Amino acid sequence: MSTQPDLLYSEDEEALRAAVRDLLTDHCEAARVIARTESGAPHDIALWKALADGMGLAGLLVPEELDGQGATHREAAVVLEELGRAVAPVPYLTSAVVATEAVLECGDGDLLSRLASAEVIGALAVALHVTAGGAYKVVRIENGRLHGELTGIADAAVADVLLVPADDGGLYAVDASAATITPQVSLDLTRPVAKVLLDGAPGRLLGDAEPAVRRALRAGAGLLASEQLGAADWALTETVRYLKERKQFNRPVGGFQALKHRLAQLWLEVVNLRAAARNAADTLASGKSAEEVAVAVAVAQAYAGPVAVRAAEEALQLHGGIGMTWEHPVHLYLKRAKADSVAYGTAGAHREALAELVALRAP
CATH class of the missing domain: 1.10.540.10 (Acyl-CoA dehydrogenase/oxidase, N-terminal domain)
Incomplete structure (x- = not known):
């Protein structure tokens, strides 16, 4: 039970x-x-x-x-x-x-x-957008050497060890110094992605790639919701604080009813995000069945991405002109939220996965 x-x-x-x-x-x-x-x-x-x-x-x-x-x-x-x-x-x-x-x-x-x-520092050499159970690119292995190119690998630039899936079904540990790592253009400048080129790099077999990648991406997606919660909570808290201080017509801007309604709605969404993120973390921690974990993670990610993006967008708009400047940090949160909304699967992909898990047929 x-x-x-x-x-x-x-x-x-x-x-x-x-x-x-x-x-x-x-x-x-x-x-x-x-x-x-x-x-x-x-x-x-x-x-x-x-x-x-x-x-x-x-x-x-x-x-x-x-x-x-x-x-x-x-x-x-x-x-x-x-x-x-x-x-x-x-x-x-x-x-x-x-x-x-x-x-x-x-x-x-x-x-x-x-x-x-x-x-x-380790990095799984699977593109950041791939969801648990989704298709991912593998490299070719010949005579114990790895050959191929992988793109969209998050934090590869600072990794010491790359965990690389190969076409023989294995997951290999590769010293990052044996790979050519080239930065790619990243929307989120605080979590850059890179291209990894392997040209005869030696690798040490760790085990089967498929279960390892699935477990890693599922945990990543489940705990990503907590990161999204933290960013959304910052956006809400800082926006409320700013609107209490910013005055217009000699009144705090936060006192205007239309803005109160927007912030109240955002608060409700962040509270719901906290519940979904906490449930995903608790389910991962509790050793429950793979199906229960998959459902909790899918629920969290189906909800987290849109809420975090909306919180950052509201923060930018309600900070007015200062929110549009490079010096104000709100752009960092918007870019992180946008990038996180596709990391380990989009909200739409997780909704589709959830529908299958709970046998909910499409209309």
Whole structure:
């Protein structure tokens, strides 16, 4: 019998949130993130080391006997909420969640230990838009060497290890230095994608690619909803704060009824997003059946993308002229929300998957 999901945050989760938020407040202010997007090196590796190594967050999903924290997806979701709230340019989702889940499925203890201790950054070499169970591109393997080109690989630019699916059905660990990695134009400058070219690169077989990729992308999609929640919550909170301060006709703009209605509607949508994201994280953490996990993830992603985009769009519009400037961080949130809305499958793709899972026929 299935237990009821627990959508509330525990004391430990709130303590974790406070610690992560304090670190991000000190080291991830908006001006610094914007400056990094202009530098050609958007990833904040020092911040990643502080989170992953200093706080041990890279190993939340890894068992303690493999140098991890032995925590669950609920704790990882709290971290991602805060990273989303700060649009932090770190490879947490791609390395500590997606790559780690793939290696957990393969059972490679040595690589898991290196990922958990932040000795290496991992990246699953599957295009960011691919959904769990969807088709993904593979490379050719000949005499133990990998040949091929993969595009749209998130955070490949800072990866030390690439997890590459090959045409023999295997998932291979490839040293990133053996690949040619070329940045591609990315809408979200805080999570850039890249092209990966393998020309005879050696790889170490980890296990079967299909179950590993499916598990990794499902966990990525489920916890992405928490990142989207964090970004949407920031957009709502900052917009409310701004409208309380901004005056027109000697009155706070937030006092106008039309804007109150817009913000009230957005608040309801963000609250519903929180419920969907928490349910996805709790279901992933509870060890429930694959079908229950798939349903929870599909529900969360069918809802999260549109809400996060709408929250960012409302924030930009209601900030008026200042919201349109490069100096104001709202554009970072809009770009992240837009990019996240297609990451690990669009809302439409997840609705279609959900319809099949619950046997809901199309009209």
